[in-house]
Amino acid sequence: MGHQISRRTLFRTASGLAVAGTLGGALSACGGGTGAGSTSSDLTMIWWGSDDRHAAYKKALASFQKSNPKIKIRETYSGYDGYFDKFNTNIAGGSAPDLLQMDTALVAQYARKGVLAPLDSYVGKTLDLTGFSKTLLAAGTVDGKLYGVPSGIGVNQLTVNRSALEELGLKLPDREWTWADLREIATQVHKKSGGKTHGVDDGGGGTLQAFEVFAREHGETFFSDDGKELGFTSETLQEWWEYWADMRKANASPPPAITSAAHNDLTKNAVVIGKALFTFDSGVYGAGGSITDAQLDFLPTPQGDFSGAREGNFVNGGVLLSATKASKKVADSVKIMDFFAQDETAIKDMQLLRGIPPTEKARNLIASGLTETDKLNMENADYVAQRVSKASNALPAPVPPPQGADQIWDLLFQSNLAVAFGKKSIKAQLGEFFDQAAGILGG
Template sequence: MSISRRGLFGLAGGLAAASVAGCGFAPTNSGGAANNSLTFRWWGGEARNKAYQSALQIFTQKNGTKVDPQFSGYDGYFNKLNTEFAGGNPPDLFQMDTALVSTYAAKGVLTDLGSFIPNTIHLDTLYSAVRGAGVVDGKTYGVPSGSGYAPVLYDKTVFEQAKIPVPADTWTWDDFGRIAGEMSKAMGQGKYGALDASKDDSGALQPWLRQRGKDLYTGDGKLGFTKDDLAEWFALWDKLRKAGAICPPEMLSNTDSATGNHPLISGQIAMTTGWGLAQMAPLTQHALDIVVVPRGSNGKTGQALSGGVLLCIPAKSKNPEAAAKVIDLFISDVDAIKAMGMSRGIPPSGKALETLTPTLTASDKRDVTYAQYVADEVAKDGLPNAPTAPPGYNDAKTALDSAAKQVAFGKMSIPDAVAQYFRDAEAALQGAK
């Protein structure tokens, strides 16, 4: 199961990143005495808001510290936060986009949580693969709230109608191409076996790279792969495109939102990356299911578990000690874990998984049990944890989207598109430092 695209995959963070980069913040410690209240800011829908407030009531009951909840939608969230940072009055604790933590950490406005670990924040409670989601340059600036991975979501009903076996957990990229081609033929004209995922960085390209011992980025914020790697990646999808196994580029305009217009839901494709059951299952009467992204020839999944959204403490928090206790509540307290449920994604620990599983719906149980399977496979892979997305990530992601579409629409050769991507992405990463 994937965390929502806004929380894990495609992020609407470009404006936020640009805005904070221009603020010229200086790191400042609060220096204030601990008090009996704090403010906590987050974004989310009604279900998440209710869950957070229930958990915060539990915190107040157990710790005696009052929490002032401040919540909104995602749009404008970081603009308001940046204004408060610039004015020196940010909330004491706030929810952070995983892809933006490096940008904020680089400006010195976040508290290094190392002084609270392990005595206050029990980070070892979490799966080892997600603990580093908020780590920048060896320091922990955010604590993850969930776990997620890169799945392939498929329409089981359509597979059954076509009398084609569904993808297996052991499938490879060769299997993917074969199955997508078979499904395209079975589904008929104007329908395709799979989504064109050539532009999907974390949902497809990253596991493909990690299967080869590389990654999207290095620990020091540079590209983690070569031009030859990207050329091979584009060639893989170009071959599938020309064979009619994947959708044409015109169909990609409806793939960034979980709506009835998504080609999987509208019946135009049979498989897609970037989404999980929680987002898509309610949109269709068909039976949907999930499988890992195809494995490499070495059998590795290449999965990089995500930490979902993070919780961070500003350097100017007026009550960092209490804020740290709130963070620990979400990862350690059974009552708070129950209150939050699945509102922030797949449970990030065995403790949370064990706590929640008895009360989950059938589809949620499928999500979490499969996530446990993937976590076990990640451990078998033995690969390093993926580096935190560096400053400039959003512009680098946009550069991949542009280059991939230039190839898909036939407007640019693969070598020229690769050159364009490296030029734009390297400039974005370097300029953000």
Template sequence: MTHRISRRSVLAGGAALLSYAAFAPRAFSEEARLRLLWWGSQTRADRTNKVSELFKAANPGVSINGEFLGWSDYWPRLATQVAGGNAPDIIQMDYRYIVEYARRGALAPLDSYLGSVLKVEDFDQVQIKGGSVDGKLYGISLGANSTAMMVNTVAFEEAGVDLPTPATTWDELARMGIEITKAGTRKGYYGLSDGSGVEPLLENWLRQRGKALFTADGKIAYDANDGAEWFAMWQKMRDDKACVPADIQALDQFNIETSPLSLGKAATSYAHSNQLVGYQAINKDKIVLRSHALIGKDAKGGHYRKPSMFFSVSAKSSDPELGAKYVNFFVKDPDAAKVLGVERGVPESASVRDALAPSLDDLGRAALEYVSGLGALAGELPPPPPSGAGEAELALRRVAEQVAFGQLDAKQGGETLVDEVTQILSRG
């Protein structure tokens, strides 16, 4: 049985481990072991477990100890294990952190396995590049996704409010939020979650303004005025009751289970498209994907197709080739793909996508169609975020909460955010 590691377990240093056999095409005279660490919901854990059962049936002689946590607990856990020389063999890695971990020497370069162990010739090469740092490959994309708004269709319908469209502006979305809140069809319910501390949402808004989170050389790419406008927009939505108040938003630990949508406090949430599967699994009302609002009717969208996450191999792994073979099975085996669906994103392999398409359920098709149907709303993949980007994200969350609780006004919030992020990035 797979176990989620709770925040208490992380702080205590404890871990619940899953042992099961895994993939290896060669026979082993002695049991070979791999450790796997990932973030995600129970739904993701169940699918990962099922794929690992396929490894067990086909490849005796290898065992895997698997651990999973929520997003907020995952990164402290990984940092602790890496610092302690006890990193897992297979690390689920994010685009935001891959530069930092690669340059720290925590990840093994995978270039020598290309073409032999890693059969990724039919991958979108932009996504392959996304897993590369300083000319070396450190991560294999498990799928493509894009940021999205999760929308509770039943709550919108009950309030008599039409669903957002790709042409919906932020002003229009705020009015929708106000209407849902005022409708009062659900007690203590609001139209929107507060997205002021959601970095991908801020990035989308900045990209529409011709800006970005970071420059190509790893510096902050927006200024205090941008930050002030962002926080002021959300302050107005809180004042107008378009979105949840600060005390409700503070319950969000940035995972599916604690989002205002899943807690029954708001009709929307902000996540990545592949998370539709997880959201629907714990919400009885129908959830759909919608693109983010536009800053104006003539604005260009701020989306892009992002590597949803990578599998990387630890530089400390005792058998990096076995790790690479495990990764290859995960992203290339058709039966594995049918189990995984699009929960980790739309598969990068063209052959796997073709094999998977007929077996997708409605949720899987919706996620695939969302990513492939963004059209003009999607632009180029930005460079991988610099070292310190993860800490910069935490700074945004912290400052956004301070503004929401009235400890800072919007102008002060913009200045504080830019000062903190600048200092973080200067440390390299």
């Protein structure tokens, strides 16, 4: 999983889609449960991730238990596949864990079903969130209450094959670039490479948060606050699809066959296979390292280049740590959350394995031990976070996605692909998209 762990991460695999689809039924059937704390003297904690993340968690938790010998932690960890299926089963059986790593894409659904414990009464007491911005904490906030502590800064950015860009005699664009600048550099890549390489992968549908940034630049959100409607207009989506149609026509972006093949398969990403030099997909470089040997660099999602454009970028919270409401060990779980949030040992142990650290203090603590590419990644995330915090015209952070969000996001991808393959005109696809989206959200 990448450093920039986003709200769409859940939906990258078929198992994620299955989890989202079965979540409502599983929670409706659970009837609350008693929580693991009621049947075990140990505090149970679960998380998903890579082997490196597992090792870092275990090392940090060993340090925590030395300082807190009365809190015995039983650790359970796995990959992402099946993680929430098992969690749902445990909830239904009354054996839910006390503390868990939570996905920002699902926190609202679990919180509203009464599975997660609100944490507000602990903040400023046993839970120190000094240095966490309000926009970051919004990732774990549902209906005004805090249900999860963010692990890090997630930003929407482009990953760039900088070495190949420089070989073509082109320079990395400035961080204050616009969509027009992206069009220009992407067109130049195709020209300078003699037609062998496109500039940027097709963002028309597959790069979900890129469109979300674009909509926010127009003062619109992806979903309405109550999650019952889309928050953007057909005019904005039309402008977006027309931009990418022009990019494909100019060979600034690759043809639809490449875009289709890369859907949910990072090994076929246009940058990874050498068909583009810019990609919106953060998974190309992550906590497990890079899946390409190229020297990478990072840029914010471009800014709007029209009069009145707003700051569209935003900060999300990586993964979260949440406590289950039925647990009898919520107070002890909060102590562990506080440990990961503020303790120097924990911060150094975790490095970037749960995302870019959420506070300036934490980022400074690990900076000297990072690789060059990690430093570039963290610098760009820090740059975006600071710009968002200073922007007077930025919208509030997006609300947690509603049930059905996975279907909407897939519909956006498939709709753009239908236009790209010439199966539908933009006008025809717009009507179909909004009709189907209304049915999904209203169902």
